[in-house]
Amino acid sequence: MEAALECLLKPNRKTSPVDNPPYSNTKPIQRPNPLAEQQAKANGRMDAYVSKAPSDLATAKGEGTIMLEFLALQIQAMHDSTTNIEKDTRDIKFSIREIEAKLGTLTTRVDDMEDRVVALEESRDPSETELVTFGEELEKVRAQLDNLDNRGRRCNIKIMGLPESKEGKDMIKFLQHELPVMLYHTFGELEIQLAHPVGAPSRAQGERERPRPVIVNMLRYRDKEEILLVAREKGQIIWQGVKIMFFPDCWRETMDRRMSFNQVKAALRQRQVEYALRFPAIHEIKHNGFRHRFTSPGDAAEFIAKKIPKGLLLCSEAPSYRLQEAPSYRLQEPKSDP
Structure with a gap:
C-alpha cells in the first residue's frame, strides 16, 4: 500500500499515451481514484490523532504512574503477608517440635506403665492362688477355734431369771441344793466345778433390776444333759414365784x-x-x-x-x-x- 501511495504522490512521473491523447484541444477525462480518497482519509485521521496526542499522552502517563504505585503497594502487602506467614510457620514448627518432644516423653511413660501393669498381672496370679489358700486355711482355723470354744462350753448350763443375791456366799452349794427343787427331780450327786453370774448387775434407779444369767460348769457332761432334758420336759419352771429358764451355753x-x-x-x-x-x-x-x-x-x-x-x-x-x-x-x- 505504501508503494502505491508513493507512486501517486510523485510529481514528475511519465505519462502514457493514454493519459495524453493526441487530441491537443481536448481536456483530459477526470477518472475517480479510490486510492487517493483512501489516502486523504488516512491523512485526516492522522492529523486529528497528532493534534490531540499531547493531552492523551499526559493522561496515559498519569494513569500509568497511579497503576505503578498501586502495584507497588500490592507487592509490598504481599511481601508483608509472606513475611508474617513465614514467621507463623516457624512458630508452628517450633510448637510441633515441642509437642513431638512431649509425646515422646509420654510414650516412654506409657511404655513404662504397660511394663509395670504386665509385671503386676504376672505377679497377681500367684497372689490370688495364695489368697485362696490362705482363705481356706483361715476357715479351717476358725472352724477349729469354734470347735475348741464349743468343747470348752459343752459342760456348761446357762440359767436365766435366777434372782440376784439368792445364792448367798456359795453359789455351788446353793445350786446343788436348789436344782432338784427347781426341777422337781431327784438327781444323783451333782458335781459342779464352777458357777458364777455373767456381767455387771443392773443398778438403774426407777427400773426393776434384771437378774444376770448364771453360768454353771458341770464336771460330767451326762449331768449337764440330764438337767437340760428334765428342764425341757417340765416346760415352764416357776421357782419362788420367778420363771427360771435353762439353756446350753x-x-x-x-x-x-x-x-x-x-x-x-x-x-x-x-x-x-x-x-x-x-x-x-x-x-x-x-x-x-x-x-x-x-x-x-x-x-x-x-x-x-x-x-x-x-x-x-x-x-x-x-x-x-x-x-x-x-x-x-x-x-x-x-x-x-x-
Whole structure:
C-alpha cells in the first residue's frame, strides 16, 4: 500500500499515451481514484490523532504512574503477608517440635506403665492362688477355734431369771441344793466345778433390776444333759414365784447356727418325725431306721421336702428369732447307722 501511495504522490512521473491523447484541444477525462480518497482519509485521521496526542499522552502517563504505585503497594502487602506467614510457620514448627518432644516423653511413660501393669498381672496370679489358700486355711482355723470354744462350753448350763443375791456366799452349794427343787427331780450327786453370774448387775434407779444369767460348769457332761432334758420336759419352771429358764451355753455364732434350725424342727414335729440337735449345731433326723445329719438348715429342709413330704415347708438360712423363744427339743445319744 505504501508503494502505491508513493507512486501517486510523485510529481514528475511519465505519462502514457493514454493519459495524453493526441487530441491537443481536448481536456483530459477526470477518472475517480479510490486510492487517493483512501489516502486523504488516512491523512485526516492522522492529523486529528497528532493534534490531540499531547493531552492523551499526559493522561496515559498519569494513569500509568497511579497503576505503578498501586502495584507497588500490592507487592509490598504481599511481601508483608509472606513475611508474617513465614514467621507463623516457624512458630508452628517450633510448637510441633515441642509437642513431638512431649509425646515422646509420654510414650516412654506409657511404655513404662504397660511394663509395670504386665509385671503386676504376672505377679497377681500367684497372689490370688495364695489368697485362696490362705482363705481356706483361715476357715479351717476358725472352724477349729469354734470347735475348741464349743468343747470348752459343752459342760456348761446357762440359767436365766435366777434372782440376784439368792445364792448367798456359795453359789455351788446353793445350786446343788436348789436344782432338784427347781426341777422337781431327784438327781444323783451333782458335781459342779464352777458357777458364777455373767456381767455387771443392773443398778438403774426407777427400773426393776434384771437378774444376770448364771453360768454353771458341770464336771460330767451326762449331768449337764440330764438337767437340760428334765428342764425341757417340765416346760415352764416357776421357782419362788420367778420363771427360771435353762439353756446350753454356746458361743454366739454356734447359738445362731442352732437357732437357724427352728423352722426345720417345727416341720419335723408336724410330721411326728424323731430328731435331735447334736453339739455344737448338727441337726440329726431319724428316718426309715437311718440317722441323717445336717449342718445347714437348707439341706435339712430339702431332705424333708423330698423324703418326708407333708404340705409346704418354708425354711430360710437365717430366720429371725429370740433366744428365750427357742422351741423344746430332745437330745438323743448318737447311734450308729444300721
